[in-house]
Amino acid sequence: MxxxxxxxxxxxxxxxxxxxxxxxxxxxxxxxxxxxxxxxxxxxxxxxxxxxxxxxxxxxxxxxxxxxxxxxxxxxxxxxxxxxxxxxRGRRMAMIFQNPMSALNPVQTVFRQVAETLRLHTALRGAALRDRVASLLEEVGIPDPRQRMGFYPHQLSGGQQQRIMIAMALACEPEVLIAD
The missing domain is CATH 3.40.50.300 (P-loop containing nucleotide triphosphate hydrolases)
Known part of the structure; x- marks a missing residue:
C-alpha cells in the first residue's frame, strides 16, 4: 500500500x-x-x-x-x-473562482493577469514570459492566443473568461488546484 x-x-x-x-x-x-x-x-x-x-x-x-x-x-x-x-497561493495551491467577471480585473489585459502569477513565482520575463502565457492560453483552448493576450475581460465570452481563470490557476503548476 x-x-x-x-x-x-x-x-x-x-x-x-x-x-x-x-x-x-x-x-x-x-x-x-x-x-x-x-x-x-x-x-x-x-x-x-x-x-x-x-x-x-x-x-x-x-x-x-x-x-x-x-x-x-x-x-x-x-x-x-x-x-x-x-x-x-499560486505556486503550491491555486483556485479557479466560480465567477470570472468578479475575479478578473476589468482594466487589465489578459496577458497582465495571467503573467502576474508567473512574475511573482518564477524567473520568467520578457519573451519567455509572453511565450508561456501564450502557451497557457492555447492549452485551455483560447483561439489566437497571442492576439487575445491584449484583450480585456469584457472583450471575451463568458466561457473564454473562465478559461483565462483556468490558465491563471495552472500557470505555476500547483500541487493543489481548487475549482469552485
Whole structure:
C-alpha cells in the first residue's frame, strides 16, 4: 500500500460569522493526496465555496475560521504570516473562482493577469514570459492566443473568461488546484 503523505489536509475546519460566531461550516475533514481528485458536493449554500476560500485563506472580512487546521504537508496554512501565504497561493495551491467577471480585473489585459502569477513565482520575463502565457492560453483552448493576450475581460465570452481563470490557476503548476 502506498503511504504517500497528504498534499492538503483540512482537520476539524469550522467557519463562522466574525461578528456573532454563528457557525456556517462545521468540523470539515478532508485529506487529499498527490494526484487525487476530490469532489465536495452539496446543495447551494451548503458551504462548499466557504470551505474552499478558508483553505486558501481568502475568506471575506465578515467570516473567520473558528477552529481547525489546514495543512500542506507539515505546514499549517492558518499559522503562516500573510506574506508567506502569498508565496503558497499560486505556486503550491491555486483556485479557479466560480465567477470570472468578479475575479478578473476589468482594466487589465489578459496577458497582465495571467503573467502576474508567473512574475511573482518564477524567473520568467520578457519573451519567455509572453511565450508561456501564450502557451497557457492555447492549452485551455483560447483561439489566437497571442492576439487575445491584449484583450480585456469584457472583450471575451463568458466561457473564454473562465478559461483565462483556468490558465491563471495552472500557470505555476500547483500541487493543489481548487475549482469552485
Amino acid at each position: 502506498n503511504q504517500q503523505a497528504d498534499t492538503l489536509t483540512l482537520e476539524g475546519l469550522s467557519v463562522e460569522l466574525a461578528e456573532t460566531a454563528q457557525a456556517l461550516v462545521k468540523d470539515v475533514a478532508i485529506h487529499l493526496r498527490a494526484g487525487e481528485i476530490f469532489a465536495l458536493v452539496g446543495e447551494s449554500g451548503s458551504g462548499k465555496s466557504i470551505t474552499s476560500l478558508a483553505a486558501m485563506r481568502l475568506l471575506p472580512d465578515a467570516l473567520r475560521v473558528g477552529s481547525g487546521r489546514a495543512l500542506m504537508g507539515d505546514t499549517d496554512l492558518f499559522a503562516l504570516p500573510e506574506a508567506r501565504m502569498q508565496t503558497v
